[in-house]
Amino acid sequence: MPYKDLKAFSNDFKEVYHAINEEIALEKLYELKEKWGKEYPFAIRSWENNWDVIKSIFQISRRNTKNNLYYTNIIEGLHRQFRKVTKTKTIFPTDSSLEKILYLASMNVVKKWAQRYKNWDRVLSQLVIQYPGRLEEYI
Template structure:
């Protein structure tokens, strides 16, 4: 759907249809409903980037690839330090990258934080 009102209507129809069969899941959905569709508050150009997990999956793949040769970390602190260093390196590498759609709406986004 293209707007929040339509998405809420679809969500409510889904809850009505499946509420009796999957009552626990529907209760969970209703509990998070205010946060579930919050990406509709942002410009259309960046919505896919907000609700997508591609950036998270990419970072997880970097961690897996770099941790594989190490096999075992001697302590939990060494693992924490390793992941922290990888996160800082990843952030440094992509610091100046403008994610798809964000360049088009930069002024609008900046106005949200003024």
């Protein structure tokens, strides 16, 4: 996406992921598609194709996501580390070798995730209820 449209697109896109619930978010996504869909179809298609996964974000309490869960910061940090380890290598012999180096990089990043968030116990209990059987082994 060209820089000239990036700020306007980002501001419009914030309405999608800052929505109070799934219905409003989906409505905002369709509004975004009407405005930007012809010019940047791939930016919106990814969200449409993965909506079943993304919609779970809107099932978590807004208070908890706003104060405690910083999805983009964590993801951006992980991607930054991935770029750091892959930028010096121009080619990987196999897909498996790329997977291995990204796995090792992710293990190093996970070690740094020790920051404790305010009201984390409340967030964790909501996640355990929302996704039964997924988090118990890590608690």
